Amino acid sequence: MSSRDRLFRFRYALLPLVLPMAGCEKIDGFWTWSGWTAVGVAVAIIGVIVARDRSGSVEQTAKGNDITQINNPGGGNVGDVNSPKTINIYNTTIQQISQNKSVPIEVLRSILASMGEKELDEAGPEKIEAILKAKADEYLQLNERLRHLGDSDPKVAEFKEKAAQTLQRGQFQEADDYLAQAEQLDRQAIKQQKTTIRKRCASAANTLAERADIARLQPNPASYRQAAEFFAQAADLVADSDAAQARSYQRQQASTLYDLGNECGQNAVLEEAVALYWQILSSTRRETEPLDWAGTQNNLGIALSILGERRGDEAQLQEAVTAYREALKEYTRERAPLQWAMTQNNLGNVFRALGDLRGDEAQLRESVTAYREALKERTRKRAPLDWAMTQNNLGAVLQTLGSRRGDEAQLQESVTAYRAALEVFSESSAAHYVQGIKRNLSRAEAALEQLKKLAQ
Numbered sequence: 001m002s003s004r005d006r007l008f009r010f011r012y013a014l015l016p017l018v019l020p021m022a023g024c025e026k027i028d029g030f031w032t033w034s035g036w037t038a039v040g041v042a043v044a045i046i047g048v049i050v051a052r053d054r055s056g057s058v059e060q061t062a063k064g065n066d067i068t069q070i071n072n073p074g075g076g077n078v079g080d081v082n083s084p085k086t087i088n089i090y091n092t093t094i095q096q097i098s099q100n101k102s103v104p105i106e107v108l109r110s111i112l113a114s115m116g117e118k119e120l121d122e123a124g125p126e127k128i129e130a131i132l133k134a135k136a137d138e139y140l141q142l143n144e145r146l147r148h149l150g151d152s153d154p155k156v157a158e159f160k161e162k163a164a165q166t167l168q169r170g171q172f173q174e175a176d177d178y179l180a181q182a183e184q185l186d187r188q189a190i191k192q193q194k195t196t197i198r199k200r201c202a203s204a205a206n207t208l209a210e211r212a213d214i215a216r217l218q219p220n221p222a223s224y225r226q227a228a229e230f231f232a233q234a235a236d237l238v239a240d241s242d243a244a245q246a247r248s249y250q251r252q253q254a255s256t257l258y259d260l261g262n263e264c265g266q267n268a269v270l271e272e273a274v275a276l277y278w279q280i281l282s283s284t285r286r287e288t289e290p291l292d293w294a295g296t297q298n299n300l301g302i303a304l305s306i307l308g309e310r311r312g313d314e315a316q317l318q319e320a321v322t323a324y325r326e327a328l329k330e331y332t333r334e335r336a337p338l339q340w341a342m343t344q345n346n347l348g349n350v351f352r353a354l355g356d357l358r359g360d361e362a363q364l365r366e367s368v369t370a371y372r373e374a375l376k377e378r379t380r381k382r383a384p385l386d387w388a389m390t391q392n393n394l395g396a397v398l399q400t401l402g403s404r405r406g407d408e409a410q411l412q413e414s415v416t417a418y419r420a421a422l423e424v425f426s427e428s429s430a431a432h433y434v435q436g437i438k439r440n441l442s443r444a445e446a447a448l449e450q451l452k453k454l455a456q
Contacts, residue, residue: 093129103136110170111135114218126431138217143167145210153189156182156203176214183207198241205234209249216256224260228253244289250280251296258303267310273303286330291339294330297323298343305350312357320350337377338386344374345390352397361404367397380424388424391417392437399444408455411448418444 094108111132112120120128146164163178186204190197212230215223231253235246254276261270277300286293301323308316324347331339348370355363371394378386395417402410418441425433 090125090128090132093125093132097129097132097136101133101136101140103139104168104170106170107139107168108132108136108170110172111139111217114172130432135217139167142210142213142217153185156185159185172214172218176211179207179211179214183211201237201241202245205237205245205249208234208237209252212252212256216259219263221260221264221266224256224264228256228260231256243283247280247284247292250276251292251299254280255299258299261303262306267307270303270307274300274307277303290330291336294327294336294339294343297327298331298339298346301327301343301346301350305346305353308350309353309357314354314357317350317354317357321347321354324350333377338383341374341377341383341386341390344370345378345386345393348374348390348393348397352393352400355397356400361401364397364401368394368401371397380420384424385428385430388421388428388433391421391424392433392440395421395440395444399440399447402444402451403447406451406454408448408451411444411451414444415441415448 090112094105094112097103098105098108112128115123115131123131143164146160146167159178159182163175163182166174166178183204186200186207190200190204193200208230212227212234215227215230231249235249235253238249239246254273257269257273257276260266261268261273277296280296281293281300284293284296301320304316304323305320307313308318308320324343327343328340328347330336331343333340348367351363351367351370354360355367371390374390375387375394377383378390380387395414398410398414398417401407402412402414418437422434422437422441425437
């Protein structure tokens with residue numbers, strides 16, 4: 001599995017950092033999906049490429065009352081960055097992030113400029129800071145790749161070097177223009193040099209993928225759609241010469257469609273992602289690519305579970321359960337312990353959704369079991385943030401069960417789980433997690449206290 005695949009999986013693990021910034025609301029322990037992935041969903045930013053997973057699984061959004069699991073393209077007039085009304089009020093934040101992460105101030109200002117004045121006004125300082133930090137990390141990863149791309153064609157290498165230089169000045173469109181010129185040179189060479197077709201096709205595909213990364217850095221529907229198209233073109237370019245790489249680009253295309261449908265509340269686009277995942281599975285041999293096959297099953301389960309929750313569609317939720325269980329056939333605890341735990345966590349989420357939809361305590365107990373399985377490998381020492389997120393998820397379902405049954409023991413377990421999660425997130429300075437879990441904890445403690453009073 002490529003490093004790009006692993007990066008993309010991690011980005012999904014961090015998705016909840018972005019969702020609350022987009023105005024998503026939690027009601028009775030659930031994200032309202034119209035806001036959840038309405039990341040409007042322009043969670044933020046014009047430029048630079050997402051450190052995205054090239055082919056692996058992505059972590060599903062977690063299911064706490066006010067918390068989501070972590071894992072987010074369009075133009076923007078950079079000239080607007082000098083408008084005091086839109087940007088200058090964030091100068092202190094920009095300077096601090098620039099200093100701490102070694103990202104040019106021009107890049108950070110350009111990122112904010114891409115959001116637009118209205119979105120900046122609605123986001124608020126805390127969300128803007130989180131957006132800038134996330135996009136700063138993506139910029140650093142993109143810049144590092146561009147600096148080391150290299151190319152046998154000096155002109156292509158020159159364009160890529162210029163792209164890297166303009167990127168450092170926050171000139172995202174110019175960087176994309178240079179990469180587009182590099183792509184065009186490669187395309188011309190494909191026609192002129194038959195003996196180097198495969199090499200040039202691979203180079204052009206890589207350049208398209210980099211352009212897709214720049215588009216994905218700009219969280220708006222048009223840019224996400226463009227990124228998906230770039231990945232589709234990249235897959236087409238290498239389909240005849242490198243089927244495995246073509247599937248990798250298709251997985252990135254599907255993940256981008258998932259982001260668009262999930263963050264922007266577009267169910268039809270989520271259906272596109274589901275269809276593409278099925279297509280990828282049809283050409284992926286479990287025997288020779290077991291982990292890629294399992295990762296695609298996991299991603300399919302995520303898309304189906306979100307559609308099922310939004311629509312109250314029990315059949316789609318059951319399909320998600322099936323997909324997760326298929327993934328676990330190759331994501332075994334022995335072979336891939338952390339992926340096994342991730343999928344168990346996702347399975348717990350969908351069981352909880354089924355339990356709430358049906359009012360079925362048996363499904364909620366299945367959810368508890370799955371979360372506790374996940375915690376066997378998601379230990380605090382090994383993966384503290386994942387451990388804390390699963391503790392929060394466990395606390396949420398135990399709170400639901402305890403409240404329904406008037407079970408003091410389960411409510412106490414819920415409080416314990418929330419406190420464990422809160423301790424880790426407090427140590428990690430994850431403000432939005434801390435705030436959400438404090439609300440969850442407060443509700444659980446209140447329910448427990450009320451139950452004790454009734455028992456007196």
